[in-house]
Amino acid sequence: MVVGHFLKWIGTARVSERVAAVSALARAYVERDLPFEDRCAAEAALTLLLDDPSAKVRLAMAEALSMSHHAPIQIIAALASDQPEVAAFVLARSPLLTDADLIDRVATGSKAVQKLVAGRPVVSMALAAAIAEIGEPEACVELIANSGAAIAALSFRRMAERHGHLPSVREAMIADPRLPADCRHMLLVKLGDALKQAPLVAALMGAAHADRVMRDACVKASLTVIENTRAEEHGALIEHLRLRGDLTSSFIIRAIAHGKVDFFGSAMVALTGQAEHRVRALLSGGHDAALAALFRSAGLAASTHAVILRALKIWREVANGKRVAGAQEVTWLMLKELGGQASTGDLAGLLKSIHLEALRENARGHALAIAAA
Structure with a gap:
């Protein structure tokens, strides 16, 4: 038998010959x-x-057997537990x-x-x-x-919770286009926290100013997240914002000012518990009185109803x-409900800031368009 001769020969063969x-x-x-x-x-x-005492021999066996559906299972199991360079072929490939x-x-x-x-x-x-639950950051990046x-989606959330503070994972x-919207928002918040705590940022701005700037940046970034979120994911994102305490009246007003009407509707469904089809209708x-009743049920202050309407x-x-209108025109008309630029108070201040941001963004876009012409 050929194998019998092989076994007699293998004991005296050199490593290269055994390989x-x-x-x-x-x-x-x-x-x-x-x-x-x-x-x-x-x-x-x-x-x-x-x-065999030589890892090269076991490595050659692992490479030859690693992709086979017919390899002996006891050999595959043993090779998978061998030293890393031997086990690598089997762990990465074996079906x-x-x-x-x-x-x-x-x-x-x-x-x-x-x-x-993770790379199989x-x-x-x-x-x-x-x-996602127990892997090291490098394994999560590979996954x-x-x-x-x-x-x-739950696995994405666990990776965001465990390693979202690390730039490579973030x-x-x-x-990744598969990333759920609530995870994307969580990572934006973690990025803001990392920047806020950076020594250079703290030294240049001071802790209080850095906190305010990063908070405002996260709110603006959240609008981008909403814009790129499918309607079926709105519920998860809203629940995430609500649990964090970020689903505030000012955030809702900012969203409606920027035309995120679908998101606003999902927020009303979550906050009121009413049927989605009724809220959408x-x-x-709907008439102003019915809408005002909806806003009251959602817990929105009466002072905000007119500008939202x-x-x-x-x-x-x-x-x-x-x-034809955008955030710049809409915020200006919302502000007129409060008396225009002369109006005061927190709500007026919020609308003025949104209006100024829209003006700057539009001017920036206009300038870039001129430069590109």
């Missing part, structure tokens, strides 16, 4: 070119070679390792092992959840970059093609 021989034997096994008796003998020989096997490797393995598992061609939702990984997550064509009417006209 070539074990690679050839393993490939013959997975290609199923051997008769049944020789296959059984080859499996026994390969199992014996797991004890014989189950989710339970891989989750165990993630739980007990090194950072390098976790990265190998196919990563199930359960395995991705394990990496996010893996287009073959099925990552649940950048990978923000670049009121926003699209004015904004809604303008955005209705824009949607119906009767008017």
Whole structure:
């Protein structure tokens, strides 16, 4: 029997010869070119070679067997537990390792092992959840970059909670179109906190000023998040904002001033508990009295009702093609409800600041358009 001669020879062969021989034997096994008796003998020989003192021999075996559906499972399991350079091929490729096997490797393995598992061609939702829950930051970055990984929204949230303060994880997550809107907002807040606590920022601005600037920047960035959020994700984002205490009247007014009417409607549904179809019907064509009742049910102060009603009417006209307007025009007309530029108070101050921001943004866009012409 060929395998018998192989086993007698292997004990005296040099490492390079054993590497070539074990690679050839393993490939013959997975290609199923051997008769049944020789296959059984080859499996026994390969199992014996797991004890070879040279890692190069075991590495050659791992490379040859790593992608086969027909490799002996006991050999695959042993190679997966070998030293990292040997285990790498099997952990990254073998279709014989189950989710339970891989989750165990993630739980007990090194950072390098976790990265190998996270980079497999196919990563199930359960395995991705394990990496999100206990994986090192490097493994999470590898998982996010893996287009073959099925990552649940909950797993994205766990990675944002655990590692969102780290630039590498934050950048990978923000670049991923699968990232849920509430996670995107969470990462923006974490970025703001990191910038606020940076020694240079604190030295240049002072702690109080830095806190105010970063808070304002996060609010503005939140509007961008809303703009790029699908309607079906509004509920999760609103709940996230509400739990953080960010779903304030001023935030809602800022959203409606910028034309985020769908988001405003989702917020009214969440805050009032009324049916979505009823809220949508009121926003699209309801009378002022019915809308004011809706706002009261949502907990919006009576002083805000008139400016919100004015904004809604303008955005209705824009949607119906009767008017062309943007945040600059809408905030100006909202401010007129309070008496124009001479008006005072917190609400007037908020509308003035939104109006000035819109003016600056429009002027900036105009200047860039001129420069590009």
